Amino acid sequence: MIEPSAAARRSMAAENSDEVWIDLITMTHPELETPIRLTNDKTEFLSVEGDTPLYGTRSRGAGRVGPDAADPVHVFNYVPFAIAWPGYEEGAVPEIPLKIDMIDRAKILPLLRTRYEGRVKCLVESVLASAPDVVNFRFAGFYLVAAPWNDVSAELKLQLARYDLEPYPVGVLTPAIAPGLFP
Template identity: 30%
Template sequence: MFDDETGEVVVLLLAFDHPDLDEPMLISSDNADLVDFEEQLRGTVSRGATYHFMPMEIALPEEGEDAQPTLRLTVYDVGQELEPLLQKSVTPATVTAEIVLASAPDDPEVQFADFELTQAAIEAGNAVLDLTVDTLASEPFPADTFTPGRFGGLWTTF
């Protein structure tokens, strides 16, 4: 990882899961393998699942105390399969991100589970997606105020 040059190719695998989908939508950042000869589709085969190639760019979360743990992903040339999920869905999709090496796609180097697709903007066929981990830091604190109107039993004297 810290080498100036290496022969290894780092591949990002994303699995979008949502109740509106029959099966998870799988996309890959690598186009080296031809996974479907008839349709000329490229992608990555990992653990028996085919991840279809989509050109993408990733921006890691900002560092800092007040920074939100948001991963920004730009997917270029979004297909007709992904667009309805992004535009018409009311509930957020869950996303699992894995980093693998192209030489060993069945062995994830790093896995990030339980991202939520919190924002999606589609413009000219490109999608900018914000993926966020549901953290307790984003929950309001305190959740409730202990007032006589809400918690009358706390204020009763005997």
């Protein structure tokens, strides 16, 4: 578990705060050459693509593992989205609803239309704009399970793996199969 920074705790406890919270999303899949990184804040100007200025957030390597670990900074591309952190309802699998505005359909639709073999893994993190390298909250282990869209928005649903649907018990522990359990 990540301990929120002192600045984050002050921001959460304050009635009015000048801190801006930024959500970072990293989507990974074996078929993707590089992870898809999205942010909901125009922290800085990145470049120009045609006539369109591109904005985003530079942050330390979010969830770096393996060959990605040597990359000191990742660029998260700005896409307007709204996100709600997962709740803790009795008997329900935690899920994160993510609503992406379809302002730039050219970027979003190819992602939604791509069919991957297996599930897309998602890492959701929250940082402060004043300290984008310090992760204050991290929600790992979520998978993209639904992505319906219309002309206005795409409503993605991220969900933890459903371990309650796993068969239990897997086998029967008898003296022939597990002799170490029986004296």
